[in-house]
Amino acid sequence: MAKSAKSIAKTIDADFEEKTTLDTVYLIDGSNREVTLEIIIGAPGQTAVTDIILQDDNIVKGKKGSIKEFPLGTNKALNGKKIFITTVVTDTARDTNNTEEIIRLRGGLMFIEYKLFKIVKEEGDSAIFTSVIEFFKI
Amino acid sequence: MKSICFLIALVIISFPAFSQEDDTTKIKLDLLRAPSSPAANLLDFAVSDIEKPSDVSAFMASLQSATNSNSLLPSHYAVDLAPFWLFRGKGLTTDKMDSRKFSDVFRQTFVFSTAVRGSDSSSKEYDPANFYNSFGIKFSIKRGSFSKRTSETLDTITLLAGQVASDVNATLKATLDSSSEYQALAEARRNKLVANGGNMNDPEVVAISKKMTNLQESFRTKIIGEKELLRSRLALLKQKAQSFKIERFGFFIDFAGGVTLEFVDKLFSRSNVHNGGAWLTFGGNYESGFSILGLARYLYNPDKIFADNAGVIKTSNISTLDAGARIIYNSPMSRFALSGEGIYRSVLNKQTIDPSWRLVVNAEYDLGNNQRLTFSFGRHFSGTITKGGNVIAALNFLKGFGNRR
Numbered sequence: 001m002a003k004s005a006k007s008i009a010k011t012i013d014a015d016f017e018e019k020t021t022l023d024t025v026y027l028i029d030g031s032n033r034e035v036t037l038e039i040i041i042g043a044p045g046q047t048a049v050t051d052i053i054l055q056d057d058n059i060v061k062g063k064k065g066s067i068k069e070f071p072l073g074t075n076k077a078l079n080g081k082k083i084f085i086t087t088v089v090t091d092t093a094r095d096t097n098n099t100e101e102i103i104r105l106r107g108g109l110m111f112i113e114y115k116l117f118k119i120v121k122e123e124g125d126s127a128i129f130t131s132v133i134e135f136f137k138i
Numbered sequence: 139m140k141s142i143c144f145l146i147a148l149v150i151i152s153f154p155a156f157s158q159e160d161d162t163t164k165i166k167l168d169l170l171r172a173p174s175s176p177a178a179n180l181l182d183f184a185v186s187d188i189e190k191p192s193d194v195s196a197f198m199a200s201l202q203s204a205t206n207s208n209s210l211l212p213s214h215y216a217v218d219l220a221p222f223w224l225f226r227g228k229g230l231t232t233d234k235m236d237s238r239k240f241s242d243v244f245r246q247t248f249v250f251s252t253a254v255r256g257s258d259s260s261s262k263e264y265d266p267a268n269f270y271n272s273f274g275i276k277f278s279i280k281r282g283s284f285s286k287r288t289s290e291t292l293d294t295i296t297l298l299a300g301q302v303a304s305d306v307n308a309t310l311k312a313t314l315d316s317s318s319e320y321q322a323l324a325e326a327r328r329n330k331l332v333a334n335g336g337n338m339n340d341p342e343v344v345a346i347s348k349k350m351t352n353l354q355e356s357f358r359t360k361i362i363g364e365k366e367l368l369r370s371r372l373a374l375l376k377q378k379a380q381s382f383k384i385e386r387f388g389f390f391i392d393f394a395g396g397v398t399l400e401f402v403d404k405l406f407s408r409s410n411v412h413n414g415g416a417w418l419t420f421g422g423n424y425e426s427g428f429s430i431l432g433l434a435r436y437l438y439n440p441d442k443i444f445a446d447n448a449g450v451i452k453t454s455n456i457s458t459l460d461a462g463a464r465i466i467y468n469s470p471m472s473r474f475a476l477s478g479e480g481i482y483r484s485v486l487n488k489q490t491i492d493p494s495w496r497l498v499v500n501a502e503y504d505l506g507n508n509q510r511l512t513f514s515f516g517r518h519f520s521g522t523i524t525k526g527g528n529v530i531a532a533l534n535f536l537k538g539f540g541n542r543r
Contacts, residue, residue: 021358023350025327025343027336044223044230047292047379049299051307058308062300065231084314086307088299090375092232092292092382095192109336124379126299126372130310130358132350136328138336 018118022131028075028108030137035078035107038069039085042100045093053084075108078135085131091120099127108135167462167479169444170433172417176274176396177251178216180413182263182441188251189217194224211269213256220249232292235384236284247278251396256404263441269404270412274396282386285425291382298375305368306361313357323350389422397438413439427469434461445483445491457486473504483519494519 028035041048052060054072072078089099101116118127173179178188189204191197197219204212222230222245234242251274255264264270284292314320327346334340362368393416400412415437423429437458443451444460460483468475477500484493498516505511 021351021355023354024347025331025338027331027338040229041231042229045232045235047232047295047299047382049296049303051300051303053307053311058304061304062296064296065233066229084307084311086303086310088303088306088375090295090299090379092295092379122376124376124382126302126375126379128302128306128358128362130306130354132314132354134324134328136331138332 019116020118020127020129022103022114022116022129022133024114024132025134025136026105026108026112027110028078028135028137030079031075033075033107034071035073035075035105035135036069036071037067037083038104038106039067039087040102040104041066041087041089042102043093043096043098045095046089046099047092048087048089048101050085050087052086055081055083069104069106071107075135075137079137080135082132082134085129085133087129088126089118089129090126091122091124094123097121097123097125101129103131103133105133167431167433167464167481170417170435170460170462170481172276172392172394172419172433172435175216175218175249175251175253176276176394176415176417177253177272177398178218178274180272180274180396180398180415181216181253181255181270183216183253187214187216188253189215191217191219192223197224211256212254214254216251216253218249218251222246222248232382232384233296236289236292238280238283240279243278243281247276247281247392249276250274251276265400267403269401270398271401272396272398274394276392276394279391279393281390282388282422285385285387288383288385291378295375295378295382298371298378302368302371302375305365306358309361309365310354310358313361314354317353317357320350320353323353387423387425389420391418391420393418411438413437415440421464427467427472429466431464432461433463435459443485443491445485445494451485451488451490456488459484459486473506475502475504476500481519 026035037052039050048065050060050063050067051058052063059072060067072083073081085103087101089101091097091099097120099118099120103114103116105112114131116129116131118129120127174185175183175188178185189197189200191200197217200217202208204215230246235246237243251272253272255270283289323346327343327350330340330343330346331337334343337343362372395414395416397414398412399409402408402410415435417436418434419432421429421431435458437460439454439456440458443449443456443458445458460481462479462481464477464479466475466477468477478498479500480495480497482493482495485491496517496519498514501513503511
């Protein structure tokens, strides 16, 4: 069935809705397969630093820019644990005030991508993105 | 009195030198610089006529307009496409922009350009019966590094942002771990997932996650609002980010090249090369005030042959090679400036015109109070080449009017 103009407009609005917080569950199984995390920062020309705590371990401290895919642990080991991700994206790009963080998780029941986005008000402002993801085996 | 005599002497000295000047001194090394868009340059498009879409939708809109909503072949259209930027270069933060790895430099600087020119009865250069399409590429092989000031500002921004991220993350974790409301919601979400077999799209699970997100956000806002140190770091961070500017110093190599195909009678099966060119630019500029620039240009069937001022040669199947170099020393701390410039020009496949070259060295000393002592010394392209070189010399004293600075 064709989508109405109103529902298309709503979808577009949702895509551009500012979102700086994430609280979700990443479903895993009991296998020994590694779960990996990747973080991509936008827009081009912005400056970002990320801090990550996995349960009680500060596994990433002061990491600059985007973070290449890296292992967090096996499905089995991660069950019941939480990951806390805080990224500060500072607007240093002169052609845009858009700031964006894409979090990708692989290795669990399915690949998943979360998008956080904010347009900062003034040149030089920072957006603080915080995410809490719980690894959970049903 | 002494200074007046000195001034008169300088003026007299400079007269014979002026009489030796000819038109070739007006030829600037910058003529050899690579064009901003090789394809558009080969088809004589003005820079203002070149489309430079910054995202895919802008490109589609530009293409649609040029093709009359995809119904016509464009007849006058030039576009520059930077694929990395067109697709918004995800993941390209400032730390990657200082990368010296060839793969990073290449993908961040690569530009593909194309231009088309159809029937144009007003132009003598282009046959209205034919169709012209040019293609070009441009990229950096090596680029300069961030200046000391840029690096220092970026380091401060990174340090402050890192302190903020670490502080917010640790405090938020402690707050959420100790919040009974948040823990109860987390427990309810887990129970619901067990009950529904892991359906994350279950409206109840979605609703609980939304509540947890809102709670997390309100805790975060409170943490930032209550912590004086965090607020002052964010204020300083903003101040540093506003003053951030990318400046590059060091050695660079840029390449640009392009070719134009002429489709005879607008038939795609009958084409020949109309013109082409390749440009290599290299050099370096350093914070000490020293800079060096080298340019080499190969052109096939150029509009105007650089080595042939008089227009003796007909521009068909002509290849030319021109090169130039410039060295400048102009320290911000010194009153003395020195520059040297050399240009070589040649026609590769015709013996009518001999290769020629020009070399000029300029020295300048700032005496202060709008007064400057300049000295230039060099050799021209002109007929003097056959005489074994022609030396020009000029010593000029410039006195400015107005307030003393």
